[in-house]
Amino acid sequence: MSEVHAHPNYVKVWYWLVILLVISTLGPMLEIPAITLITAFGIAVIKALMVAANFMHLKFEKHIVWFLFIMSLTLLGVFFFGVAPDVMMTEGDQWIDCIADNSCVEQRL
Amino acid sequence: MSTRGPVATHRSSTGIPAGRLAVWWLLASEIFIFGGLIACFVLFKLNGTPGFEDASETSVVAGAFNTFVLLTSSLTVVLAHAAVERGDREKAFTYIWYTFAAGIVFLMVKVYEYSGKILSGHTITENLFWSFYYTMTGLHALHVIGGMVVMALISFDVRKGYNYQRVELIGLYWHFVDLVWIFLFPLFYIANF
Numbered sequence: 001m002s003e004v005h006a007h008p009n010y011v012k013v014w015y016w017l018v019i020l021l022v023i024s025t026l027g028p029m030l031e032i033p034a035i036t037l038i039t040a041f042g043i044a045v046i047k048a049l050m051v052a053a054n055f056m057h058l059k060f061e062k063h064i065v066w067f068l069f070i071m072s073l074t075l076l077g078v079f080f081f082g083v084a085p086d087v088m089m090t091e092g093d094q095w096i097d098c099i100a101d102n103s104c105v106e107q108r109l
Numbered sequence: 110m111s112t113r114g115p116v117a118t119h120r121s122s123t124g125i126p127a128g129r130l131a132v133w134w135l136l137a138s139e140i141f142i143f144g145g146l147i148a149c150f151v152l153f154k155l156n157g158t159p160g161f162e163d164a165s166e167t168s169v170v171a172g173a174f175n176t177f178v179l180l181t182s183s184l185t186v187v188l189a190h191a192a193v194e195r196g197d198r199e200k201a202f203t204y205i206w207y208t209f210a211a212g213i214v215f216l217m218v219k220v221y222e223y224s225g226k227i228l229s230g231h232t233i234t235e236n237l238f239w240s241f242y243y244t245m246t247g248l249h250a251l252h253v254i255g256g257m258v259v260m261a262l263i264s265f266d267v268r269k270g271y272n273y274q275r276v277e278l279i280g281l282y283w284h285f286v287d288l289v290w291i292f293l294f295p296l297f298y299i300a301n302f
């Protein structure tokens with residue numbers, strides 16, 4: 001059983017999550033990409049933090065769990081920036097356009 | 110040794126019950142599974158890969174509804190945890206099955222979406238967007254199904270008065286499934302640019 005600590009008001013947290021969901025769904029209707037980015041992904045981060053802190057009780061959790069998650073996210077960042085050049089910087093002699101000249105498909109066959 | 114009541118012991122080095130620590134480790138590994146896929150999706154989208162404009166083909170209403178369903182299921186499973194802490198077994202049992210029902214609703218909407226898309230010709234091999242869509246939402250749906258099976262098994266133990274601590278453990282897992290969907294929703298349904 002978990003340690004004794006004051007429970008957050010779960011229903012109140014849920015109300016806020018639903019309000020944020022409505023805002024993130026209505027945001028794209030303005031058809032402004034910057035606003036969509038903020039309302040979609042900014043609010044997603046806020047919702048995720050609210051779920052983790054209140055429903056998963058992360059705000060009451062021991063430091064080792066925070067350490068575990070920060071390490072995981074850090075390593076994910078290493079993966080992201082490690083892979084990014086392969087995906088984003090495809091200029092130069094070492095790169096061929098597989099889709100245009102079908103060469104990759106032929107190589108695999 | 111009695112099997113009634115809490116059985117997990119605290120690790121002296123962490124002060125966290127062994128079961129809960131194991132679930133946190135599991136969730137940390139899940140970050141790499143879903144996080145890796147999300148990272149690759151974002152990279153290809155930023156790179157302007159053809160096909161990603163197909164995000165406009167997904168149903169925002171269905172995605173938003175499923176987000177609502179999962180957020181609500183997160184509420185019911187945490188209420189089950191609160192109930193079991195009070196020793197209210199019946200209420201905990203009921204809340205667990207509310208959560209299970211929400212999982213069923215979520216999966217029904219996914220089936221409706223999948224069938225509509227496949228009938229429209231949007232299959233997993235059409236382009237990179239649909240490959241990501243089916244892989245990530247499919248993997249997420251498998252996690253939902255897995256969570257529902259475990260939840261159903263746990264509920265009967267709780268009703269009999271066994272293994273109360275498992276409600277918290279399955280709750281942690283279920284919230285993580287909810288967290289993943291919170292990020293899949295904007296990726297596949299909202300960001301159509």
